[in-house]
Amino acid sequence: MKNSTIRYQVRLADPAGHRFAITLTIPRPEPGGQILRLPAWIPGSYLIRDFARQIESLLVFDADGPVGCHKTDSHTWQCAPAQGRLTVEYTVYAWDLSVRGAHFDESHAFFNGSSLFLAVVGQEDQPCLLDLCPPGHTDRWRVFTSLPEAEGEPGAAARHGFGCYRAPDHDALLDHPVEMGTPQCVSFEAHGTQHELVFTGVVPGLDLARIAQDVQKICQAQIEFFEPETRQAPFLDSASRYVFLVMVTADGYGGLEHRASTALITSRADLPTTGQPEPEDYKRFLGLVSHEYFHTWHVKRIKPAAFAPYCLDRPNFTRLLWVFEGFTSYYDDLMLLRAGVIDEPAYFGLLARTMDGVLRGAGRHKQSVAESSFDAWTRYYKQDENSPNALVSYYTKGALVALGLDLEIRQRTADRHSLDDVMRLLWKRHGRGFYDHPPQGVPETAMQGLILEATGVDVSDFIARHVDGREDVPLKDALARTGITLEASPADQRPDLDVRTHNDAGGVRLATVYEHGPAHLAGLSAGDLLIAIDGLRVTSDTALKQLLASHRPGDRVVVHVFRRDELRRYRVQLASARALKHRLRRVDGPPA
Incomplete structure (x- = not known):
């Protein structure tokens, strides 16, 4: 490779403390002083997240020893002029169990490159090597990523192995998340191209065969949709396979698209297990898969001009x-129908x-x-x-x-x-x-x-x-x-406060008070803790519905709430539920 290849080494330094140790090697730094910058946001999630706040220490060296370095803003560092090769050593705290960041403990490690990899400003177009070092606490972990192995390089990784991977530039390095651990996995081909499903988290009896069968149909339908003649997958320009990295939790849901992979988080209850009936919300998981896979074409390649290229500092x-x-949200469920999985x-x-x-x-x-x-x-x-x-x-x-x-x-x-x-x-x-x-x-x-x-x-x-x-x-x-x-009818025939609630240790808390509804007109506010209606205690959302069911629209009730630590009393005139339930046939x- 070129002498200007930028190298990143990731060591799994401290699973108990959730810390990655990164070494960045810059062969040809800017003579007047190299600028380093970590992304402030991650494409697909439109919020400034300041990933740099998780960098705990950062030291810079050249051949003669330490090099001065100081921050110029929340995510940018200015290095002093250096002699020859520059080495940057830093640690990253990784305890964000989401599709957007990085997470590391003794059971697994996951990261998006936007959380770990400083850009060498002015050299973002240079090729990159990523050296993933095996953990010290186990020899059972494997590596799952769509980032290509660095074939021909010393220490090149084998498939699913630790070692060197390559990226053509910094943008590509950021766009291939990595999962390391002992997940449950299954592979399939869609129009001749390999796909991997990787599930991290405890899911006893996970029906991998059923999931692979359904996801294969979705992938094939989408490839055929965009390329009806060639039936060629779009990500072959940057990877030889597509990887679904799925984190399974008690109640998670979400996804983030990448050019040849996606990071997903899903509820354990949404996944099928062998020999059991299909979960009610399994199609919700399939819809998430369909949505993020559709983004492989629509967002990762078809982009707004404002994203071509991304400016990750603002x-x-x-x-x-x-x-x-x-449009992706329209086609995600439609593709489930066209693929025949619903x-x-x-x-x-x-x-x-x-x-x-x-x-x-x-x-x-x-x-x-x-x-x-x-x-x-x-x-x-x-x-x-x-x-x-x-x-x-x-x-x-x-x-x-x-x-x-x-x-x-x-x-x-x-x-x-x-x-x-x-x-x-x-x-x-x-x-x-x-x-x-x-x-x-x-x-x-x-x-x-x-x-x-x-x-x-x-x-x-x-x-x-x-x-x-x-x-x-x-x-x-x-x-x-x-x-x-298309028909519409009231979602609930019982009288309604027109609020969104969640159960709280002390009762039922109002999460949203909908505008112009009975609660709003009476003076109730989001954050109020609902205590009683007509002198009867409200202990849960179910109890609230039961109390309202004993009334009719137009009835007036006395509602007691705590607002902060103050007990307040309101008279509320109940109304028919305004929320509608739509039906198509x-x-x-x-x-x-």
Whole structure:
């Protein structure tokens, strides 16, 4: 390799203290003093996270000994001029059990490169070697990553082994997370390309064969969707395989996409076990898998121009997350149907749940999905108790926008075109070969023109109303034209406070008070601890529902709450539940 290859060594130094020890070797540092910088955020999670706060110590050396180094901002270091090769030694505290950061103890180690790997500013385009050292407390661990092994290099890793891996540049180094430990694993091929499912965490009797069978169908369906002729996986430009790194916990849920892998966290209860009935929420796990795999094309290669390339030291603002997350949220469940892992009634149920969530919040009348996209950094990723009253999700309303566009295109072209044509044009124009040439992202104002080019349909009025504007997507009539009936009824027939709650040690705490509902009009607030209704103690959310069931809409009740340490009394006039439950069914079929 070139003499300018930048090397990173990761030692599993302290499992009890959750510390990685990193050695960074820079063959040709900037003569006037090298600048080092750790990312402030990780692509796919739009919030400044200041990963550098977990660097506990940092020392710099050249051939003559220690080199001065000081911070110039929260995630940047300035080194003094050095003689020849520069060595940087630092430790990283890793105790973030999420898809975004790094986590390390005696049972496993996981990291995203954005938490560990300082950029050598000015040399981000140089090739990198990553040397993963085996742990000292066990000889049973293996390595799971989509990062290619450094074949031909001294100490090159074997498949799943410790040793050297290679990346063409710093961006690629960051984009291949690593799991080390003794997980449960299964492999399969999708159109000739290897995929690995890696499950970390305790799951007795995990039905790996069932999961692999279903995920294989999803992967094949998506490869066929984007590449119907070649059926070639997109990640072959950067890896020889795709890896699903799944952390299993009691109640986790989430995912983060990478160019040839994804990091997932899921609930143990959502996974099937051998010989047992399929869990009720197994399709939720499959939907998560489908969502993150779809991102392999749509976000990791088809990107907003604002992300091509990423600037990881500051927010990268775009108004297009409704396209990149919203369209993905539409296709994730649709791909489960097309792959044959769920049937149409199950798909209708998932679509209805999305509608329920979007239409529940008043925030959709105050913020458009384009505004929600732009405000992701300051609002969507910094939600509080009032967010349902103030925000709309570019994920869920974006999915309904995608559905509305799909139906509009199909109706106006007599089913000759659909949103599928738009996705394939995006892939051909902005995604295919993304890492082989200078990146060309999707311009902020390009979507109307791309849809017109792909389908012949002018959707400027639709976008003005439902993307830049705040109108609900008119799905009922559009679905009816396809033979699908959309019905809505109250989610609960009992009178309602119109609040979101969670059980607390002292009773029931109000998590959100929905705007213009009975609790809001009476003066109750998020954070209030609900103690009693008409003198009867409220011990749980179930008890609250039972007490309300003894009343009718219009009844007035006396509610006692603690606000902070103050006991307060309110008179609340109950109302019918405003939350709606949507149902979809074919005209000649049963409701879903």
